[in-house]
Ligand code: HEC
């Protein structure tokens with residue numbers, strides 16, 4: 001079914017820039033953030049509030065859908081820190097905003113300018129400060145005391161310690177690796193297991209009492225990066241708010257452990273799952289485009305890997321698809337290919353497998369919040385229970401097949417019948433994709449999404 005829902009856009013909450021962030025940050029704001037046009041609050045409400053909530057309590061409209069849950073800036077400590085007092089530096093926050101957290105729904109924001117990301121760092125710090133001051137106020141009130149907000153603010157300590165640096169390299173040798181393994185078995189295997197899969201401890205909880213597993217190194221998805229410095233910092237600083245403890249060892253043992261942990265990590269996995277904001281430009285084909293996914297014309301068109309992030313991270317998940325984008329004289333076509341060894345076979349309680357292409361008709365779409373009310377979008381959808389279709393009034397043809405454990409699907413659309421904003425232009429239109437694998441438990445609440453990309457001429 002094609003659902004061209006053209007809803008009217010409801011005005012974004014904050015066109016007025018409150019000066020919250022610049023009042024509350026400690027230390028001088030970076031030059032960039034003081035520029036008038038970069039407004040942390042506005043950026044936050046658009047890009048972050050859907051998950052983290054308008055006031056940073058981790059209670060945005062998308063929060064209930066995602067697992068692990070978005071950080072609540074009032075209570076919860078930051079995990080990806082480089083300091084030994086557990087408080088993130090401005091750079092730590094900048095890095096997590098830039099790269100996102102693969103292994104969770106926290107998306108990367110590389111597409112925002114340096115100034116914008118810097119303004120977001122300041123805003124998040126200001127927000128954290130304000131929310132924690134309120135927590136202190138609430139504690140005081142419980143004890144029958146009154147604590148003015150300004151005084152509470154002064155009691156919030158968020159000064160990061162010095163960043164820890166790698167000790168001088170001790171190169172890997174068989175002896176050192178064996179030492180590393182011994183240290184690992186003693187200090188790490190109780191949670192991460194000897195084989196590095198971290199699945200046997202089912203009793204671990206994060207600081208909000210939610211179940212959490214130790215990282216499965218063999219899956220290769222490390223939230224804070226896979227460089228030696230990243231690994232060293234996670235081990236040396238721990239991950240505040242999670243059971244992952246700080247572990248400080250002499251230089252030789254530190255390197256022994258690092259080499260051992262590195263040897264467990266599946267290379268390339270994280271890169272495969274990292275969402276990269278991309279501009280897709282249709283390739284012009286010689287002949288005519290064909291909605292048949294097996295048609296020879298598609299062999300001419302180059303294919304790109306597009307990662308999707310599941311809202312809920314489980315071991316069973318769709319991790320991405322291959323995308324071809326092409327056009328001929330009169331049509332534009334998208335061909336998607338993704339692995340699914342359990343094609344939908346009907347059944348009342350199984351969500352059909354679906355693929356959705358969502359075009360935002362809004363200049364600066366709110367990030368990553370599927371179907372947020374009031375946000376206008378043009379939606380192309382295919383689902384296994386309804387099957388392939390052709391709809392003349394909109395000039396759309398959709399054909400699929402399932403072969404060798406994967407779906408191949410083509411959306412073909414007449415250029416003339418595209419709505420103006422989705423029409424092919426130099427500046428392009430924001431486009432996002434969504435895949436559901438019913439057999440793996442996907443549903444309206446559990447799906448696999450991309451960040452907003454762009455489709456442009
Ligand atoms: C789709 C939901 C979503 C959006 C949108 C989102 N986040 Fe997050 N964010 C998360 C989740 C989930 C986590 C926790 C991940 C985990 O614990 O593994 C997180 C964690 C964080 C953290 C904590 C990092 C740490 O070291 O513990 C910060 C800071 C953060 N987000 C900032 C932002 C900012 C700033 C934006 C907007 C520019 C943003 N997030 C947008 C879901 C989101």
Ligand code: HEC
Nearest residue numbers: 187188191213214215222223224225234235242243244247
């Ligand atoms: C008490 C249990 C526990 C012990 C002991 C433990 N870890 Fe962890 N570790 C965890 C948990 C839980 C996480 C995941 C935290 C999260 O997702 O926020 C984790 C995450 C990690 C990460 C992943 C960081 C990332 O970027 O994703 C590394 C690396 C790591 N541990 C290394 C070690 C090493 C090395 C040791 C031994 C010196 C060790 N851990 C000991 C529980 C433990």
